[in-house]
Amino acid sequence: MILNRRQFLGGAAAAGAVLALPRLALGDARRAAAQKILVFLHLNGGNDGLNTVIPYKNPRYRTLRPGLAISTGQVRKIGDKLGLHPGLNGFEALWKRDRLAIVNGVGYPKPDYSHFRSTEIWFTAEPEKTPTYGWIGRALDGSKSDAPLRAVALQKEQPLSLANATPGIVTMTDFRRFRVPSGLEGASDLYKRYGDMAEARGEVGRAGAQALEVAGKIAALRPAGGPFYANIGRDLRMAISLLKADLGLDCVQLSMGGYDTHSNQTPSHQRLLSQLGNNLNNFQTEIEKAGLGDKIVTVVMSEFGRRANENLSGGTDHGSAGPVFVIGKGVNNGFHGEYPSLDDLDNYNFKYTTDFRRVYASVLKHAYRMDPKPILGDFEPLELFA
Amino acid sequence: MPGMLEGKQAVAHLLRRTGFGPSAADWSSWSTLSYNDAVDRVLAQLDEPRPADPGDFDAYVPGSIQQVWLERMLAGTGAFAEKLALFWHGHFATSNAKIVDPELMWRQYALFRDKGAGSFRDLVKGVNRDVAMIRWLDGNANRKGHANENYARELQELFTLGIGNYTETDIREIARAFTGWGSRHHDFVIKKHFHDEGEKTVHGQTGNFDGDDVVDILVALPACPKFIAGKLLRFFSHPNPTKEEIAELAHVMRSKDLDIKATLEAMLRAPAFLDRKHYRSLVRGPTDFVIGALRAAGITEVPAYVHGAVDRMGQILFRPPSVKGWTSGKGWLSSGAIVERLRVAGLIGAAAPPTAADNILEVAFQGDVPDTLRDTLRNLDRPKRIATILGGPEFQLF
Numbered sequence: 001m002i003l004n005r006r007q008f009l010g011g012a013a014a015a016g017a018v019l020a021l022p023r024l025a026l027g028d029a030r031r032a033a034a035q036k037i038l039v040f041l042h043l044n045g046g047n048d049g050l051n052t053v054i055p056y057k058n059p060r061y062r063t064l065r066p067g068l069a070i071s072t073g074q075v076r077k078i079g080d081k082l083g084l085h086p087g088l089n090g091f092e093a094l095w096k097r098d099r100l101a102i103v104n105g106v107g108y109p110k111p112d113y114s115h116f117r118s119t120e121i122w123f124t125a126e127p128e129k130t131p132t133y134g135w136i137g138r139a140l141d142g143s144k145s146d147a148p149l150r151a152v153a154l155q156k157e158q159p160l161s162l163a164n165a166t167p168g169i170v171t172m173t174d175f176r177r178f179r180v181p182s183g184l185e186g187a188s189d190l191y192k193r194y195g196d197m198a199e200a201r202g203e204v205g206r207a208g209a210q211a212l213e214v215a216g217k218i219a220a221l222r223p224a225g226g227p228f229y230a231n232i233g234r235d236l237r238m239a240i241s242l243l244k245a246d247l248g249l250d251c252v253q254l255s256m257g258g259y260d261t262h263s264n265q266t267p268s269h270q271r272l273l274s275q276l277g278n279n280l281n282n283f284q285t286e287i288e289k290a291g292l293g294d295k296i297v298t299v300v301m302s303e304f305g306r307r308a309n310e311n312l313s314g315g316t317d318h319g320s321a322g323p324v325f326v327i328g329k330g331v332n333n334g335f336h337g338e339y340p341s342l343d344d345l346d347n348y349n350f351k352y353t354t355d356f357r358r359v360y361a362s363v364l365k366h367a368y369r370m371d372p373k374p375i376l377g378d379f380e381p382l383e384l385f386a
Numbered sequence: 387m388p389g390m391l392e393g394k395q396a397v398a399h400l401l402r403r404t405g406f407g408p409s410a411a412d413w414s415s416w417s418t419l420s421y422n423d424a425v426d427r428v429l430a431q432l433d434e435p436r437p438a439d440p441g442d443f444d445a446y447v448p449g450s451i452q453q454v455w456l457e458r459m460l461a462g463t464g465a466f467a468e469k470l471a472l473f474w475h476g477h478f479a480t481s482n483a484k485i486v487d488p489e490l491m492w493r494q495y496a497l498f499r500d501k502g503a504g505s506f507r508d509l510v511k512g513v514n515r516d517v518a519m520i521r522w523l524d525g526n527a528n529r530k531g532h533a534n535e536n537y538a539r540e541l542q543e544l545f546t547l548g549i550g551n552y553t554e555t556d557i558r559e560i561a562r563a564f565t566g567w568g569s570r571h572h573d574f575v576i577k578k579h580f581h582d583e584g585e586k587t588v589h590g591q592t593g594n595f596d597g598d599d600v601v602d603i604l605v606a607l608p609a610c611p612k613f614i615a616g617k618l619l620r621f622f623s624h625p626n627p628t629k630e631e632i633a634e635l636a637h638v639m640r641s642k643d644l645d646i647k648a649t650l651e652a653m654l655r656a657p658a659f660l661d662r663k664h665y666r667s668l669v670r671g672p673t674d675f676v677i678g679a680l681r682a683a684g685i686t687e688v689p690a691y692v693h694g695a696v697d698r699m700g701q702i703l704f705r706p707p708s709v710k711g712w713t714s715g716k717g718w719l720s721s722g723a724i725v726e727r728l729r730v731a732g733l734i735g736a737a738a739p740p741t742a743a744d745n746i747l748e749v750a751f752q753g754d755v756p757d758t759l760r761d762t763l764r765n766l767d768r769p770k771r772i773a774t775i776l777g778g779p780e781f782q783l784f
Contacts, residue, residue, distance in 0.1 A: 115709075156722070171723075181732040186766065190779055200715075207719035208719070208724045211724040212724075262527065311527070313527040318535075
C-alpha cells in the first residue's frame with residue numbers, strides 16, 4: 001500500500017507510538033537556527049580505501065600490493081603512519097585548512113560484497129532489513145517541512161538513500177531541462193488531481209505534480225562558475241547553484257562513478273582521486289566565498305573498500321571496510337576510528353573498526369540537530385565536529 | 387467474472403504488457419478478438435524471426451543499434467519478442483559504456499531476440515558464451531589460480547538465483563569452473579591453459595565442472611524458476627506478486643523444462659493477469675513510453691530526438707546504468723524524467739497525423755477515460771490534446 005503524506009502522518013498519529021520519529025527536529029530547528037545542508041557524495045563502484053588513506057610505514061602494505069603500492073616518496077604524509085594517495089592534493093589542502101575529518105575502517109557486520117546490496121545497506125542504514133526508505137529519507141520524514149524541494153540527487157535515478165514517505169525529493173542532471181513546454185498546463189493540473197488517487201495513479205500524480213512545481217524555479221538556475229572539471233566538477237557546479245538559490249534544501253546527493261577498479265587500477269585511480277580532491281577542495285572554497293561555509297557538511301563514502309591484496313589484472317576485487325571523509329567548516333580535522341589491521345584479515349578483507357552508522361549519527365546530530373537514535377538505532381555518534 | 391478485465395479492454399491490456407500497446411493502424415484488427423484468440427496471436431509473435439538488418443546497417447554508426455531496435459518495436463510485427471528481448475536485456479544488463487563495441491552489443495541483442503522464448507537453460511548457456519558479457523564481467527581476467535569472481539557472483543545473484551541463495555564458497559568455486567572461458571576479438575574461446583581442471587564443489591555437488599555444468603546445476607535449483615518467475619510477473623503482469631503466485635508460475639516453468647514461452651503463456655492465461663486491480667498498475671519505462679506514444683499517435687518512424695529523450699528519461703538501450711539493470715515503477719518517475727516526457731508528448735502531438743488524432747482516446751484508453759482527463763481535454767486544439775493525453779498521468783501507466 002502506498003500512502004500519501006497526509007495518510008502517512010495521520011495514520012502514524014492514530015497509531016500512537018508507531019512513528020517514533022523526531023518530528024520536532026528538522027524543519028523547525030532549521031528555521032530557528034543552525035540547520036545545515038548535507039552534501040552526500042557516493043564514490044560508486046567501491047573505492048580502494050587502502051590506496052586512498054595509505055598506511056605507508058606498514059611493510060605488510062607492500063607485501064599485499066606488490067604492483068599497486070604507492071611508493072613512500074609519493075605518499076602525501078599527513079600523519080605519522082598514514083598518508084594520502086598522491087592524487088589527493090585537494091584533500092591535503094582541505095586538511096591543512098582544518099576542513100577534513102577522515103574516518104578509517106568504516107563498515108558494518110557481515111559485509112556484503114555485492115555493489116547493489118552493499119549500496120543498499122549504506123543508503124538505508126538497515127543491514128538486516130529489506131530496504132524501503134533511505135537513511136536521509138527517514139530523517140526528512142522526521143520534519144514537518146512541506147518545502148516542495150527537500151533533497152536533490154544530481155543523477156538520473158533517485159538513490160535509495162533519499163527514498164522516503166513524503167514529497168520533495170528531486171533528481172536532475174541539467175537545469176534547462178526543467179522548462180515545461182507551453183501548452184501543457186492542463187497536463188500539469190492533471191498530475192495534481194491524480195495525486196489524491198490510490199496506488200499507481202496516486203504515485204504518478206504526486207511525482208509529476210512535484211516535478212512541475214519545482215521545475216520553474218530550477219529552470220531559472222545556471223551552474224556556478226569556478227575551477228571545476230570532469231563529471232564530478234560539473235555536478236558540483238550545479239550543486240553550488242542549488243545551494244546558493246536558497247530553495248530550502250536539506251540534502252544534495254551526488255554520485256561519482258568509475259571506482260570498480262578490477263583491472264589496471266593505477267592510472268584510473270590516480271585520475272579519479274585527483275578529480276575528486278581538486279573539485280571538492282574548490283567546492284569548499286566556493287561555498288565559503290558565498291558565505292555558506294557554516295551551512296554545509298559534505299560526506300564522501302563508498303559502498304565498500306576493495307580487497308587488501310591486489311589481483312592478477314593489476315586491480316583489486318570487492319572488499320569490505322574503507323575510509324569515509326567528512327568535509328566542512330567546524331569538523332574535527334584529523335583521523336577518527338582505528339585503521340583496520342593489515343595482518344588480521346578475513347579472506348583478505350579488512351575487518352571494520354567503526355560502524356558506518358556512527359558516522360551518520362554524528363552527521364544527523366550536528367547537521368540536522370536531530371536525535372539519531374530513532375533513525376539509525378543505538379549508535380554512539382563519533383566526535384566528528386568541534 | 388466481476389473484477390476481471392473483459393473484451394477490448396482485456397486485449398489492449400495484453401498488447402500493452404506484451405508489446406508497446408495498440409497502434410492507430412492495427413488496433414482495429416485486434417479490438418474484436420476474444421482475449422484467448424489475442425493471446426494466441428501475441429504468442430505467435432514470439433516465433434516471428436528476427437528481421438534482417440537494414441541493407442546499409444552499420445553497428446558502429448553512433449545510435450544505430452538503438453535506432454534499429456526502436457524501429458522494430460515501433461513496427462510491432464514481433465512486438466512480444468522485442469519486449470521479451472528488452473526484458474532479458476534488463477535482466478542480463480550489459481552496457482556498451484564498458485564494452486565500447488556496438489557490434490558485440492548487437493549480437494547480444496540477437497541472442498535475447500532469438501533464444502529469449504526458448505529454454506532458460508539454453509539462454510544462460512548462450513550468455514556464458516556471449517562476448518559482450520565476457521568483457522562486461524571480466525571473463526578474460528578469470529584464470530586458473532587467479533579467479534576473477536565477477537561473473538560467478540552476478541550469474542547467481544542477478545541472473546539465476548537471486549541474492550541469499552548461494553554462498554561465498556559457491557562464488558569462488560563457480561569462478562574456477564569458468565576460468566579460461568574468454569574471448570578473442572569477437573569470438574568466444576576456451577583458453578585451455580587458463581582453465582582449472584580441478585574438482586569444484588558447487589551447491590553441494592562435486593566434479594570437474596565447467597561453465598555449462600554450472601548452469602545445469604544452477605537452473606535445477608528450486609530458487610531459479612522462482613527467481614525468474616517473480617521477475618517475469620513483476621515485468622509483465624503486476625508489481626507485487628504474492629509468494630503463492632510466484633511459486634505457481636515457478637512450478638509451471640519447472641514442469642515445462644524451463645521453457646520461457648510456455649511459462650509466459652501460463653502467466654497470460656492466469657486469472658491474475660486480467661485482474662482489474664492490476665489494470666494500469668505498472669509505470670511505463672522510457673522505451674515503453676516513447677514507443678507506446680508514437681504508436682498511439684499514428685507515427686510510424688522513430689524521430690531523431692528520441693535518442694536524447696530516452697537518455698534524459700533514464701533508459702538508453704545497450705547502456706543500462708549497472709549490471710543490476712534498469713529501475714522500475716516509481717523509480718522511473720524522477721522529476722527530470724517527467725518533464726522530459728511532457729516535452730516528448732508535445733513533439734509527438736505536433737507531428738501526429740490528423741486521422742490518428744481523432745482516434746487516440748480509443749487507441750490509448752479504449753474509451754476508458756477518467757473524467758478528470760476528459761475535462762482537461764475540452765477546448766484544446768488537436769496537437770495540445772494529443773500532448774496532454776500522452777504527457778498526462780494516465781498514459782504513464784500501463
